[in-house]
Amino acid sequence: MSEQFGFETRMIHAGSRPEAVSGARQTPIFQNTSYVFQDVDHAADLFNLQDFGFIYSRLTNPTVSVLEERMASLEGGRGATCCASGHAAQLLIMQALMHPGSRVVVSTKLYGGSITQFGKTFKKFGWHGDFVDTNDLDAVDAAMTEDTKAIFVESLANPGGVVSDLEGLAKIANAHGVPLIVDNTLATPYLCRPFEWGADIVVHSTTKYMSGNGTSLGGCVVDSGTFNWAQNNRFPSLAAPEEAYHGLIFHETFGDMAMTAYLHAVGLRDLGASMAPQNAFQTILGSETLSLRMDRHCENALKIATYLEGHPAITSVSYAGLKSSSFYDLGQKYLPKGQGAVFTAQLKGGFEAGVKLVESVNLFSHLANVGDARSLVLHPASTTHRQLTPEQRSSAGAGDDIVRLSIGLETVEDLVRDLDQALST
Ligand SMILES: *Cc1c(COP(=O)(O)O)cnc(C)c1O
Numbered sequence: 416m417s418e419q420f421g422f423e424t425r426m427i428h429a430g431s432r433p434e435a436v437s438g439a440r441q442t443p444i445f446q447n448t449s450y451v452f453q454d455v456d457h458a459a460d461l462f463n464l465q466d467f468g469f470i471y472s473r474l475t476n477p478t479v480s481v482l483e484e485r486m487a488s489l490e491g492g493r494g495a496t497c498c499a500s501g502h503a504a505q506l507l508i509m510q511a512l513m514h515p516g517s518r519v520v521v522s523t524k525l526y527g528g529s530i531t532q533f534g535k536t537f538k539k540f541g542w543h544g545d546f547v548d549t550n551d552l553d554a555v556d557a558a559m560t561e562d563t564k565a566i567f568v569e570s571l572a573n574p575g576g577v578v579s580d581l582e583g584l585a586k587i588a589n590a591h592g593v594p595l596i597v598d599n600t601l602a603t604p605y606l607c608r609p610f611e612w613g614a615d616i617v618v619h620s621t622t623k624y625m626s627g628n629g630t631s632l633g634g635c636v637v638d639s640g641t642f643n644w645a646q647n648n649r650f651p652s653l654a655a656p657e658e659a660y661h662g663l664i665f666h667e668t669f670g671d672m673a674m675t676a677y678l679h680a681v682g683l684r685d686l687g688a689s690m691a692p693q694n695a696f697q698t699i700l701g702s703e704t705l706s707l708r709m710d711r712h713c714e715n716a717l718k719i720a721t722y723l724e725g726h727p728a729i730t731s732v733s734y735a736g737l738k739s740s741s742f743y744d745l746g747q748k749y750l751p752k753g754q755g756a757v758f759t760a761q762l763k764g765g766f767e768a769g770v771k772l773v774e775s776v777n778l779f780s781h782l783a784n785v786g787d788a789r790s791l792v793l794h795p796a797s798t799t800h801r802q803l804t805p806e807q808r809s810s811a812g813a814g815d816d817i818v819r820l821s822i823g824l825e826t827v828e829d830l831v832r833d834l835d836q837a838l839s840t
Pocket of ligand 1: 500501502503526528529569573598600601619620621622623632633634785
């Protein structure tokens, strides 16, 4: 759906048409593995990628396709590929770009699971993550090598209210002939527009705000369609002949849809991390109210962050919406509608105070998720970030005295009261 329509219109309509046979208005759940071919020639055209259509739900599924079109439209990209989880999205895009010996410059300020994925598990494929403080643009430039295939950052970084300088990072990536990949999970396309600042690829964990109810794992890779994969010889998956498709060159055959075609025809085909149609359906429902929810998430988060900053048990609060944040200016530039609803607070009482807080709250849920309608709290040092070294923890903004909050959609006074009793017991 074209961008001449407003964001809210696209949230509800992009990708979705009345179902052809019944006229059903909401997207049905196509709980199908496979689709009947019209005849042998039709089947051959589908398998040779000469015709678009449904073959088998590991590659494409009608319900998942609606969500893909919607995600592409909301981000202002050319095409999207949905998959089983946010981590699957990161695996899919890296598989398209990397080969044994390839490198990727990665922010030190990432979701804990992403640090482990890039730092440990990807190493088994011979892919090297060079971790850099990506708010230091000179350090990013210095880390680029001949083998570097991408820069990977989060727009709004989990967990510490860090905002990436997307415009500056895109310039460096461009100058080195590689794409800037932005994880836009915590910002969502409503709050942050990575492609407008020069990013080439956006990835999502749709598990979070896109679905919004804590029901459905999902991930998505959105391609801007503007990166030239043939500008150098670093991206043979896109720009060299693909043997499995009779020597087809994705970049030549599909143009600005090359990455999206590759991620379905090779990525999902061979890695198999497809999105379940039921999860696509739940995420489609969530996407319809995205802007309304994000406005309220941001409003509640700013109130809670302000309350906590004034509390005697708290040393500091890292929320880009607070004037005290070193990311305040970047937050106003890149997230002008609101700076999200996930942030950290530093407790005067250290590790023990963190444990006590998560065990004393009643309304907040103590669990490892963010971007739910419910308010959530977590002590990363004793949970999500416990596999990291103390140095990795503090450079990821998750030291022993840090708690992470994900502010939900409840009545904000009730949330304040819950934190008040938990901090004073
Ligand atoms: C949750 C999350 C991921 C991983 O997504 P899953 O859907 O849990 O695999 C990646 N990046 C960010 C910023 C996240 O919050």
